[in-house]
Amino acid sequence: MVPIQHYLILSATLFFIGAVGVLSRRNAIIVFMSIELMLNSVNLTLVAFSAFLGDATGQMLVFFAMTVAAAEAAVGLAIIIALFRKKQTVNLDEMNILKW
Amino acid sequence: MTLESVLFYVLGSVAVGSALLVVTRRNPVMSVLCLILNFFCLAGLYLTLRAQFIAVIQIIVYAGAIMVLFLFVIMLLNLGDERKLTDGLSWKKILTGGMAFALLAEVTVILTGYANPAVVPLSARAEEVGTVEFIGTQLFTKFQFPFEVTSLLLTAAIVGAVVLAKKKLD
Numbered sequence: 001m002v003p004i005q006h007y008l009i010l011s012a013t014l015f016f017i018g019a020v021g022v023l024s025r026r027n028a029i030i031v032f033m034s035i036e037l038m039l040n041s042v043n044l045t046l047v048a049f050s051a052f053l054g055d056a057t058g059q060m061l062v063f064f065a066m067t068v069a070a071a072e073a074a075v076g077l078a079i080i081i082a083l084f085r086k087k088q089t090v091n092l093d094e095m096n097i098l099k100w
Numbered sequence: 101m102t103l104e105s106v107l108f109y110v111l112g113s114v115a116v117g118s119a120l121l122v123v124t125r126r127n128p129v130m131s132v133l134c135l136i137l138n139f140f141c142l143a144g145l146y147l148t149l150r151a152q153f154i155a156v157i158q159i160i161v162y163a164g165a166i167m168v169l170f171l172f173v174i175m176l177l178n179l180g181d182e183r184k185l186t187d188g189l190s191w192k193k194i195l196t197g198g199m200a201f202a203l204l205a206e207v208t209v210i211l212t213g214y215a216n217p218a219v220v221p222l223s224a225r226a227e228e229v230g231t232v233e234f235i236g237t238q239l240f241t242k243f244q245f246p247f248e249v250t251s252l253l254l255t256a257a258i259v260g261a262v263v264l265a266k267k268k269l270d
Contacts (some may be wrong), residue, residue, distance in 0.1 A: 016232045085267075
């Protein structure tokens with residue numbers, strides 16, 4: 001039998017790998033994938049608590065989080081395409097027009 | 101060791117390994133493929149938690165729909181000279197990794213050290229809660245309003261994506 005702590009540690013590990021990806025990569029698409037990784041690790045936490053407490057609310061929240069992730073992926077990738085059309089690159093270091 | 105714990109540790113280590121590959125690969129297509137593997141492992145982990153519906157949705161929506169979208173965008177942008185985007189090991193990356201590792205160690209210590217060491221078994225209702233029937237009933241009764249709002253959100257996302265990505269006509 002696997003205790004819930006192990007699920008939580010696994011989920012934290014995935015979350016921090018995603019966080020490192022967001023902070024250290026410069027390719028916008030890979031940064032975006034790291035965000036998906038972090039979203040999924042939180043989903044794992046929610047499902048684990050839902051199963052260990054016998055309450056469906058956690059799984060409902062995962063359902064809605066997936067919907068939001070789908071919407072976010074569509075809009076985010078559209079933004080990346082628009083940026084690529086303007087700059088001819090997906091390098092985040094060159095997206096500095098908001099920097100003063 | 102039961103089959104369940106074997107499955108957990110195998111799937112968990114594959115999930116962590118593929119997540120590391122997602123973050124470290126240079127080629128975005130390789131990253132997408134590793135991320136799909138990661139999603140499949142997570143679906144398996146959901147099954148060890150008796151969440152059948154979420155596991156299936158994970159594969160259909162995430163591994164199916166969202167990752168295909170990613171692949172389409174990578175194909176569309178035709179990122180040829182990917183090498184220029186990656187520099188070597190800079191001090192920033194080492195610092196980021198070190199800080200993330202320190203945080204992870206902290207979380208691990210908190211979860212293993214202070215939590216109640218008694219192993220709590222999976223809830224007896226877990227199998228009932230994870231089924232499509234139960235989730236569907238909840239979705240159309242207790243969570244009716246968020247469900248309807250979700251459709252609004254998806255419509256807004258579709259319109260937003262089209263507006264952002266289409267070519268300017270002028």
